[in-house]
Amino acid sequence: MPNKRSSQSKIKGYCKICRQPTQLIFSFGQKPLANAFLSKPEDQEFFYHLYLVFCPVCQLVQLGDTVPPEKMFNDQYHFISSTSRDMSFHFKKLAFQILKLVSKKAKPFVIEIGSNDGIMLRYLAAKGINHLGVEPAGNVADFSQAYQVNVLKAFFNQATARQIYHQYQQADVIYGANTISHIEDLNSVFAGAQDLLKKDGLLIIEDPYFPDIVRQYSFDQIYDEHVFFFSALAIEKLANRHNFSLVKMESQPVHGGSMRYFLQPGKTRKKDPQVESWLKQEHKLNLDKIEGYHNFSRGIDKLTGDLKTMLYKLKKQKQQIVGYGATAKSATLLNYARIGPEILAYISEITPTKIGKFSPGMHIPIKAHQEFQRDRPPYTLLLAWNHQEEILAKEKKYRAQGGKFIVIFPQVRII
Numbered sequence: 001m002p003n004k005r006s007s008q009s010k011i012k013g014y015c016k017i018c019r020q021p022t023q024l025i026f027s028f029g030q031k032p033l034a035n036a037f038l039s040k041p042e043d044q045e046f047f048y049h050l051y052l053v054f055c056p057v058c059q060l061v062q063l064g065d066t067v068p069p070e071k072m073f074n075d076q077y078h079f080i081s082s083t084s085r086d087m088s089f090h091f092k093k094l095a096f097q098i099l100k101l102v103s104k105k106a107k108p109f110v111i112e113i114g115s116n117d118g119i120m121l122r123y124l125a126a127k128g129i130n131h132l133g134v135e136p137a138g139n140v141a142d143f144s145q146a147y148q149v150n151v152l153k154a155f156f157n158q159a160t161a162r163q164i165y166h167q168y169q170q171a172d173v174i175y176g177a178n179t180i181s182h183i184e185d186l187n188s189v190f191a192g193a194q195d196l197l198k199k200d201g202l203l204i205i206e207d208p209y210f211p212d213i214v215r216q217y218s219f220d221q222i223y224d225e226h227v228f229f230f231s232a233l234a235i236e237k238l239a240n241r242h243n244f245s246l247v248k249m250e251s252q253p254v255h256g257g258s259m260r261y262f263l264q265p266g267k268t269r270k271k272d273p274q275v276e277s278w279l280k281q282e283h284k285l286n287l288d289k290i291e292g293y294h295n296f297s298r299g300i301d302k303l304t305g306d307l308k309t310m311l312y313k314l315k316k317q318k319q320q321i322v323g324y325g326a327t328a329k330s331a332t333l334l335n336y337a338r339i340g341p342e343i344l345a346y347i348s349e350i351t352p353t354k355i356g357k358f359s360p361g362m363h364i365p366i367k368a369h370q371e372f373q374r375d376r377p378p379y380t381l382l383l384a385w386n387h388q389e390e391i392l393a394k395e396k397k398y399r400a401q402g403g404k405f406i407v408i409f410p411q412v413r414i415i
């Protein structure tokens, strides 16, 4: 029997940054942890109340209810960055951008918050750059040893920052991709970065860009690990609160639309004109007030309804449908839409630790990609939609032989 924790927190609540009352954007109800794949369908599951709120003071979108980090990021963590060719290339390019940034510094020191399997730091290690990855998921961190990447198995916060400061040195760059938005005590992360960075250092944050999520209705990005959803508006306020300036932004094509934010210590640093233009666009979309999110909330139910209609129609025609990529994201989509094994026969996956398991909540079997290659099901729901280009290139033969992908965002369609 699933262990449905009755959520104590009421809808609404208070901002995690400024403690002011927040406003409800959308409630998905009780949901399982997105990366908690089950060994057997009967295994106990932890449920929490998944709902999204907006702080009108910080202009920061965030989860209303949060899960203790130890429940999500531990030695059984399933997310391994290097499973995607495009992500490996993305982080290689980033490593060279960082190398360029520190090239003129004497004895530079680079820290990565959430270094995963060393996908980025391996390039810095290979060039002999002083570095440290901070990674709480021990099993994943162990992969980086093969690349001589130095890792501290810990959560990054102000206490960890002080420990690093005393044990190592001040940092030239502190970088975090898809990790800073996972940390509930963001105030402690920013305070720690402020303590640890050199005066001319850079804090670089990269996360899914929330205005892109709003534009594409890609609500599956909302799950337990993603505590915060960033925009230029929110990052600038957060930066100022902690005596940083947002000086530059670079849009990135990964994770369905991401943004790289560059922050410098000090409140009055010169801003790249592009930052103003991003801010202007977000104001235009009304993302500085709750009204700007109403259309997004309506879109979530419309899209879910459209998807279910299409899948039920195909099932009525006795078509086999499978999922592609047992993403964390898909836990929100499949559980909210109540799509289970009676609709998706299985999910094709390449990550060895997920194969043979069952999807959280809906208990869809996860099978090796080889099975998908043998089966060639007529319809495949693209759950790993953020890797669409890479997957379509990989599955050229499947498509040429008549196999069809169902794409969900921003509109349900067959390709």
Ligand code: TYD
Pocket (backbone or CB within 6 Å): 079, 083, 084, 085, 324, 325, 326, 327, 328, 329, 330, 348, 349, 350, 351, 354, 384, 386, 387, 390, 391, 394
């Ligand atoms: P990911 O992009 O990390 O999304 P999330 O953060 O929501 O988990 O997950 C992609 C998943 O899809 C991962 O489990 C690996 C899998 N995958 C495949 O099975 N085949 C592929 O070709 C690719 C690119 C990914």
